[in-house]
Amino acid sequence: MDTGILARVLDDVLEYGGDYRIQSLDLGRQHADESRALVEVSADTAELLERILMRVQVHGANAVDPGTATTEPAPRDGVFPPAFYSTTNLETLVRLDATWMRVRRPEMDCGLVVSTEDGRTVVDTVPVSDVRAGDAVVCGAAGVRVELPQQAARGTEEDFGFMSSTASSEKPQAVLVRQIAATMREVKAAGQKVLWVGGPAVVHTGAAPAMVRLVEAGFVDVLFAGNALATHDIESSLYGTSLGVDLAKGSGVPHGHEHHIRAINTIRAEGSIAAAVASGVLTGGVMHAMVTAGKPFVLVGSVRDDGPLPDVVTDVIDGQRAMRAQLPGVGFTIMVATMLHSIATGNLLPASIPLVCVDINPATVTKLADRGSAQAMGIVTDIGLFLEQLARELC
Structure with a gap:
């Protein structure tokens, strides 16, 4: 009831x-x-x-x-x-x-x-x-x-309360971050995997270094993303920009609009992201950390992609199969700043796997729940601030 x-x-x-x-x-x-x-x-x-x-x-x-x-x-x-x-x-x-x-x-x-x-x-x-x-x-x-x-069967403890929705920007974020960190520790202690689903705002907001720390600390076991996250992460490593914006100064740079496609071309010349890491061309960033840590990632593209990077799966059915192959052993999922890949991943996950969706736009969490992932808990906040807080809790 x-x-x-x-x-x-x-x-x-x-x-x-x-x-x-x-x-x-x-x-x-x-x-x-x-x-x-x-x-x-x-x-x-x-x-x-x-x-x-x-x-x-x-x-x-x-x-x-x-x-x-x-x-x-x-x-x-x-x-x-x-x-x-x-x-x-x-x-x-x-x-x-x-x-x-x-x-x-x-x-x-x-x-x-x-x-x-x-x-x-x-x-x-x-x-x-x-x-x-x-x-x-x-x-x-x-x-x-x-x-x-x-x-879900038990329901909640209270009939009515403020800030009881699944997605709110007014919940105490520090408490939520500590709860998520505690859950991630429990999942790892149980020998299960933590799945991350990420969008390019991880890089745009300057949160990539925090994400790298989480990878190095062992709290990112699998990463699902699109061409954009990997491209702008590599762009930031090669040029210090994301979409041509200097991540240190927050302002555009001359010819910055070329950087993402030049980054894609550089990786295509190497053959793969892993090959670029091995050759020393790619020396930092989230994708470098994933390769160095030996953690799998699945990049699935869309019709709007530039390039794409050679690691991107361009057939969506093959992409779904690649994502499904990484799900056994997953005990917790965290989705940050991506509506498309969050909903796609939610459609593949059983309801028994808890998931947290973090986005500045509350509509992302709402759409995720509307499309069947009723177990999703939402945090409406800036991705950069959230990842920094989570990295401080766990690393």
């Missing part, structure tokens, strides 16, 4: 053209108590009812008698059967032959494929681009249930 899940479920039933009747409602008395609702859902057709049941599972609502999952073969490469089950980013289980099987690698907007691996049956989330003709794809909502993360 605290989280408003029941209201959202009932709204979705009506919005999708169905009807409901609440058969029972057991409200918890204490904050830690669970509430339980039994809701009868009806629709004019079986197909519509199936759609409604799949929709309400986004909120963690499951059928009382889920039945057993059924599969149909994919008709051809890159195409699911028409009745395929569309996944959420929640932990998902599939019932096959009276046995509940946990789905590997939960991800939203995918299908569920049943296969055999080393003599045992497994269920994986598979994006539509990767399904192959004949794959056994789970169809309908029967035999599928989801689990909400514990924090």
Whole structure:
């Protein structure tokens, strides 16, 4: 009740053209108590009812008698059967032959494929681009249930309070930074990885040295970014500018508008960022620190990119695959100053992985949550100040 899940479920039933009747409602008395609702859902057709049941599972609502999952073969490469089950980013289980099987690698907007691996049956989330003709794809909502993360299921401790939104510029930032630092230490102590998603404002705001310290201290295990972050980071290392602006003086320099494309050309001549580090051409910056520390990075481009750098993946489907390959073992994600790559990464992450989104624009955090990453916590602040504070806490 605290989280408003029941209201959202009932709204979705009506919005999708169905009807409901609440058969029972057991409200918890204490904050830690669970509430339980039994809701009868009806629709004019079986197909519509199936759609409604799949929709309400986004909120963690499951059928009382889920039945057993059924599969149909994919008709051809890159195409699911028409009745395929569309996944959420929640932990998902599939019932096959009276046995509940946990789905590997939960991800939203995918299908569920049943296969055999080393003599045992497994269920994986598979994006539509990767399904192959004949794959056994789970169809309908029967035999599928989801689990909400514990924090989302419990809700909050208070019914009303100031500054209780997920994105606010008025929360005590020093406290939030300390909490994030503590979480990152816990994740590292547990042997898990910290994933960073970064935009070019990391360089524009002069925060690259703080980011370098975080890399060197071991708190950046994987970096997702686009062509821009790497380009301007390399530009700052080679020319001391970002977008032609002197990072020490904050003013433009003669011919500064050429620096980013000259930086790209220099790296293209070397063959890769790693080769430029090895040859001594690139001697500083975030990308230099990642290469020196042996940490992986995935750069995925867009249609507006200059160059791009030779390390940039220009096919977005290949880029998604490269990003997915780095997700196993990730226990915490922090996204700074990039709307495009933040939403893209959020779409790939299961809801069980906590993520923090830091941006000067509150709309970035809002859009991230609106596109399914409800676990996102937002901090609205200047990226340079945030990274400096975090580096002081951790390094």
